[in-house]
Amino acid sequence: MKSALLAMTLVGLSLTISDVAVAQQPKPNIVFVLVDNAGWGDFSAYGGTVPTPRIDSIAKDGLRFNNYTVEAQCTPSRSAIMTGRLPVRSGTMRVPYPGEGDFGLAPWEYTLGELFSDAGYATAAFGKWHLGEVQGRLPTDQGFDEWFGIKNSSDEAGYSSYKLFRDIGYPEPQWWESKKGAPPQPAGVFDKPAKDRGDEKITEHAVAFIDKEAKAKEPFFMYVAFLQIHPPMGVHPDFAGKSGGGLYADCLAEMDHRVGQILDAIEAAGIADNTIVEFSSDNATSPLKGASDGGSNGPWRGDFFNPPFEGSYRVAAMVRWPGHIAAGRQSQELMTAEDWLPTLAGLAGESARVPTDRPIDGINAADFVLGKQETSGRDSVLFFGLDGRLMSVKWKNFKVVFRKSDGIDEPITDVQVPMVFNLIGDPGEHFNLWEVSLDMGWVYRPVFEQIEKFERSVTKFPNIKTGEEFKGYSSR
Template identity: 25%
Template sequence: MRPALLQLFCILTIALLLVDPAAARPKTPNIVLILVDDLGWSDLGAYGSEIPTPNLDSLAAAGLRFTQFHNHAKCFPSRAALLTGLYPQQVNRAERAYTPMTDAATIASSLKAAGYRTLMVGKHHGIENPISFGFDRYRGLRDGAANHFNPGPRARPGEPPPARKRVRTWCFDGDCTNTYQPPDPQFYSTDAYTDWAIEFLRETRSRQPIQPFLLYLAYQAPHDPLQAPAANVHKFAGQYRQGYASIARARYARMRATGLIDDSFALPAPTYRTWSTLSAAERREQTLRMQVYAAMIDRLDENIGRLVEFLQAGDLFDNTLILFMSDNGASAEWVLTGTPPREIGHTHPIGSVGRWASLGPDWAGVANTPYRFYKNYSHQGGVATPLIAHWPTGIKQPGRIVHEPGYFLDIHPTLLAVTGAVYTGGPAGATADLPGADLSPLLHKDVTIKRPQPIFQRWQHSRSVRDGRWKLVSHAEGKTAEAGTWALYDMQRDKTETRDLAAHHPAIVARLAGAYDRWHARFAKPATDAD
């Protein structure tokens, strides 16, 4: 090309970009995966909650809400499945968090090979730096739960020692440390993760050539310790004095009124205590626990609003697929120490930097309304998560409620489909080794997703098999999962698992139990400890 023509071509190209910002955007969608920690199924306004979550509700109203989406009942197995699209048992992350994750091609490595800038912020819950899994940038908590106000090993001036279970490792790109001590007295994990995510996105937008991006934003909240800024806690003063049943019934009524659920979601018998049987002191304490928990969710929603505002201001919002989900159901676990067992820092107020307070089983049962049980169970209360999908240029008929079952295993093949990327864990373009399904057709209309095989779950004492309408599930507290007695549920008619049909359909039980035994025999192997 002659110099004069080349100069004219460059001038016209620059002018086009200045006139039409869309010309500068990647044609393939940006991806934002937002994963929260220990959120109950009914903890968002769009899913029936009294907790105001206007930013997430707005995404749901202009996108899709899933009622039958599933994680893996526990933090680190869920995260392994989400990242890889493989069962946790396939990547050595089924039993213990601190084992090396093996044979792990991730969504980051697949999208990076397709030209994506890959970013991760927040909780990983493993021993690896996510940089080794295909992320260009990573900043966050490499380990499990940590103090939200001060994850460091020492007290800051004017504060008590931070409540903590153990020393945690944080990574800042290639540098990892177990002595991270935020100097800012206003540090709060949810705020910091959003700040870092926006920083990474701002940097990505400034790079040339322009790349589409994957942002995996893994918040710690509302996982314990129950801690939130005072301004958010004050919003909910007195709101939970009426007790468990009142809140649960109101949530269920809102779900029915808004059309989120139908008659196939029966409200099971409550697992929480009768409020009037609690002493006045217990009621005050329980009220405060839920108040702080609600404040954590409120703060989450505020920060997601900040992220959305950044995407909108940068002309990125319309071509960004946002997926929001939780790694398991609300948690009934207590973190206790000493004799007699008490919460870490029990002399400090609930919600403060010095106290590791937990939600407990009563409020966890409310948070998972209408499902039964909690985190660590393969029943719906443990594995059902809200899923909100939002993508203005990619979702047709927004506002739909999707009842088609989906799983964390489906995220990797779905992202391959919507981005045109290929799976980096097998032959070019081959996804046959991924057990999940491509859910991208659901972005356009309600369809039935055909699965060539059942979906299996196993964590500690629980296990399940889901094949179409049928779910086989068991839980053996204190024993291995295989010691449990199978129960069978028709998930078309009984999505909350209230009627065990095992005695009525022995052939179905035998078929699904046999499928589980074969799957378990294939993948059950001792986890390999890290050096």
């Protein structure tokens, strides 16, 4: 009897010690690297012909997503990542035009920066923001302790090359920097030469932040939004002509080098084993007419300007966390940009901080990423157009298309009968199954169930209008 009691006591003691040990494990650092307009097939890990060994190493050391989708443009993709919400809910469903007025994330939105700041993390954003340019909608208003970068998109680098732009006296685009609680300050002219050297400057800030926070021995969340490969295309002089494959290939080579510098800084700081590194692109590649000499969206139909097809949404993504995420995994499980907020919160043990007072469209796939379950938990994706209307729905391996467009200068048109594609056998979305057989109607049922679920949600939580000073659902 005494032996049994002693055994039970020891088991209880063991569990208590184990629980304490888990609680005392340091919180993981998180480095989120986002590149601009790089296609699914641009990286050698995905079959690209330009060597990208440093980017590939993230996939080699962790998990590579083969069925990861973003939104149709820069602003909605970044909004989805930051909030875990469909951009149509936040009034961020398209890139704003200069002179339109306020836009971007309402201050009420809760971002990754705020989530990790509230969890005791040091936070920083370096690079392109594109989620608001006025006070209250900048990174240091949305949870980041510090920021260096550009407010909008890097195409602004070309503005000052036009004489009339200079003659009318509009402010010349700038780099900006700020600290939480202080207004942003200009940090140098942002023109084409500055853009060509932009990712070098962004990397310098990122490396310095890693070194500083590693010495402070406090957890950090760092969002690095590179400028490559967004038009107007250009490259750092050190990489011009070095790839042997033209300007686009030179840009990929520089991108790989910059990612490598960040990985090296993490290693040098001795924090690699406790740092989650995520890498992805915000959009598909955009071979503008006559303006590009490269870029690949892999086997998928369309590109940046061809919603609702897969080539406009599916991009490369990978994540590593040594000792936690098994190396060399690949997955065809559905994942989206909206999933990062709840998933990173889950990986860091901060799931309780995900807001419950609003619709969160992302799913917490932490257990899937860690290999604890086989599925991501997602079986469908709704894709909306720049006008906020539904374009298509992906369910399992099927895509149902309600509206389509053939290019940036082409209209969005309704289709007579919703098109159905099987993405496994037909990644290029060439064969509308309604033209092959008439036995695909059953696919509509689960698709319309997802649409109805979303519409019920919008009835309860109406979408925020672009630029609205939204204060919360209870105040409407």
